[in-house]
Amino acid sequence: MPCSSGLSSVRMLCLAALTAAVGTGCTGKTVDDTAIGSTFPANFMWGTAVAGFQVEPGCPTIPESECEDQHSDWYQWVTDPELIADTNNHLSGEPLSDGPGHYELYDEDLDNAVALGTTAFRTSIEWSRLFPDGAAEQATTVDELMQYVDPTALAYYNAYFDDIVAHGLTPLVTLNHYTLPLWIHNGKACHADVDTCTDRGWLDLPRIKPAIALYAGFCAQQFGDRVDWWATENEPFAVVLSGYLIPSADRTNPPGVSRADLAIPVAFNLAEGHAAMYDAIKAYDTVDADGDGVVSMVGAVPNLVATQPLDPTNALDVQGAADLDYVYNRIYLNATINGDFDRDLDGIAEEHRDDIAGRMDYVGVNYYTRITVKGLSVPLFGAYPKTDFYPQVLWEEYPAGIADVVNLANSYGLPAVITENGTQPTDTSGDDFLRPHLQSLLGAMDAGADVRGYFYWTLVDNYEWNHGMSYKFGMYDLDTTTKARTERPMGQTYSDIIASGTP
Ligand code: IFM
Numbered sequence: 487m488p489c490s491s492g493l494s495s496v497r498m499l500c501l502a503a504l505t506a507a508v509g510t511g512c513t514g515k516t517v518d519d520t521a522i523g524s525t526f527p528a529n530f531m532w533g534t535a536v537a538g539f540q541v542e543p544g545c546p547t548i549p550e551s552e553c554e555d556q557h558s559d560w561y562q563w564v565t566d567p568e569l570i571a572d573t574n575n576h577l578s579g580e581p582l583s584d585g586p587g588h589y590e591l592y593d594e595d596l597d598n599a600v601a602l603g604t605t606a607f608r609t610s611i612e613w614s615r616l617f618p619d620g621a622a623e624q625a626t627t628v629d630e631l632m633q634y635v636d637p638t639a640l641a642y643y644n645a646y647f648d649d650i651v652a653h654g655l656t657p658l659v660t661l662n663h664y665t666l667p668l669w670i671h672n673g674k675a676c677h678a679d680v681d682t683c684t685d686r687g688w689l690d691l692p693r694i695k696p697a698i699a700l701y702a703g704f705c706a707q708q709f710g711d712r713v714d715w716w717a718t719e720n721e722p723f724a725v726v727l728s729g730y731l732i733p734s735a736d737r738t739n740p741p742g743v744s745r746a747d748l749a750i751p752v753a754f755n756l757a758e759g760h761a762a763m764y765d766a767i768k769a770y771d772t773v774d775a776d777g778d779g780v781v782s783m784v785g786a787v788p789n790l791v792a793t794q795p796l797d798p799t800n801a802l803d804v805q806g807a808a809d810l811d812y813v814y815n816r817i818y819l820n821a822t823i824n825g826d827f828d829r830d831l832d833g834i835a836e837e838h839r840d841d842i843a844g845r846m847d848y849v850g851v852n853y854y855t856r857i858t859v860k861g862l863s864v865p866l867f868g869a870y871p872k873t874d875f876y877p878q879v880l881w882e883e884y885p886a887g888i889a890d891v892v893n894l895a896n897s898y899g900l901p902a903v904i905t906e907n908g909t910q911p912t913d914t915s916g917d918d919f920l921r922p923h924l925q926s927l928l929g930a931m932d933a934g935a936d937v938r939g940y941f942y943w944t945l946v947d948n949y950e951w952n953h954g955m956s957y958k959f960g961m962y963d964l965d966t967t968t969k970a971r972t973e974r975p976m977g978q979t980y981s982d983i984i985a986s987g988t989p
Contacts, residue, residue: 524932525987531656531939532984533606534599534961535906536588537663537720538615540948541595544585546969552638553589554582557618558665559673559687563740564952566674575677575742576735580954584966586946591969592646596653598962599945602977603984607650608905608941610660610720611709613667613701615639620669623693628703628770640708647712656776658715658850658905658941660787661702661763664725664739664951670694673740680743687741688725689748691755695762703766706782710771714782717850717905718763721789722756722818738952746867754829757821757842760786764845786822787850787905790815790894792887794858796878806861806875809833813872814857815894822846823898831870848938849895850905856884883909885922889930892937901936908943908959916979924989942980946971 539560545553570579588595599607622634650657671687729739730749764784771782793811795803820826825843826835858879866873895902909919931937947964950957955966962971983989
């Protein structure tokens with residue numbers, strides 16, 4: 487993927503610019519010298535991050551029917567022959583069996599995480615693994631859900647969280663890392679006709695909100711004795727952009743449609759989903775797992791970008807950069823933290839929701855990139871005034887921006903956790919990528935930023951959504967045939983930084 491783009495149409499450029507974060511190796515190193523000499527706090531969470539759908543498949547001996555969760559919208563999206571055959575969906579068609587097989591090999595992966603010196607581990611639970619069929623929708627309480635749970639999945643997660651804790655790793659658990667059960671979101675049917683499909687996922691708020699809240703409450707009830715750090719939703723803006731607004735070669739999420747009239751409501755439905763999950767976790771996680779006096783820390787995980795005007799002396803560009811920051815970074819945070827809903831994206835929140843506000847204990851920040859924009863005199867999406875930007879420089883790794891995004895999170899009065907930051911490592915990425923980002927992060931903390939942890943994306947090469955295994959972000963390289971993991975040179979740099987507390 488290029489650092490800058492000469493794509494001719496506004497629409498094509500935005501397709502590439504606004505989809506989910508994928509860093510690909512362009513550098514814009516800025517090292518904050520104030521960080522040199524200071525150290526990260528002793529209790530700082532050092533981790534790596536994975537997600538169930540991406541890391542579980544590929545078991546060496548467990549049959550695919552158990553190793554792969556075959557009941558999610560994403561399973562359908564990447565395996566359905568008709569969807570794959572349609573090149574507009576940009577699906578690699580790579581079999582999930584090429585994945586790392588974490589479902590079977592998680593103990594080895596946790597050993598590897600410990601070998602790096604990490605103290606925490608971010609992973610996710612798959613809703614469709616616990617509740618593979620729609621019968622679960624008959625439950626009206628968390629306790630009733632137990633009769634619909636898949637016992638194999640429940641046993642798996644219990645053993646999994648036991649093992650994470652036994653490795654001395656603090657779990658940070660995402661409840662919704664994109665995937666939804668097929669019974670609540672039939673991405674193929676909605677891709678074919680989003681107006682008439684019946685299992686509509688985030689489009690059907692009255693259905694998904696209570697269902698996802700019960701699922702969250704169930705997880706909190708079952709696993710809260712080992713988990714204190716919860717993340718409700720991963721990269722809600724990516725769900726919106728790549729699923730409903732501008733699916734592209736960079737990322738297509740199911741249902742992969744281009745409908746601004748649906749995309750914006752989905753963004754606010756995700757905010758409502760977060761709040762419902764937050765309340766359920768608070769009600770059902772009653773155990774302080776690590777004995778630090780805090781029973782639960784519940785946040786969401788937006789992917790935040792650093793934004794910059796193409797020409798800082800051009801008022802339109804300056805406004806465009808500010809508006810990209812508003813739409814990409816702030817809409818969801820304003821809604822979930824302050825209860826302020828700006829449904830027409832005009833910069834003014836017409837609606838305040840007390841039933842949504844105040845439901846965030848920390849902001850999980852996925853940080854990958856800076857986007858440089860040209861301002862537009864008319865909005866890209868006519869009905870939404872704040873969409874008056876035209877991305878020019880894309881996927882630029884920009885270490886200084888990590889300070890910008892934690893300061894943005896802190897500006898809401900909340901601590902930040904870097905829940906993802908990563909690259910496709912080369913032999914020099916320890917010095918080119920990791921150190922500069924962590925120097926900037928430490929510089930921000932020296933200047934007062936409240937940041938509780940850093941999770942590198944990712945531990946071992948995994949299934950990068952529509953791209954399959956072709957994107958390799960791992961601290962550990964994966965041999966897709968033997969499933970052997972081999973530490974990349976950046977791993978040693980990470981270990982050194984963790985051991986010394988100094989980047
Ligand atoms: O692999 C993804 C992850 O699932 C969400 N954040 C960005 C990563 C790299 O693209």
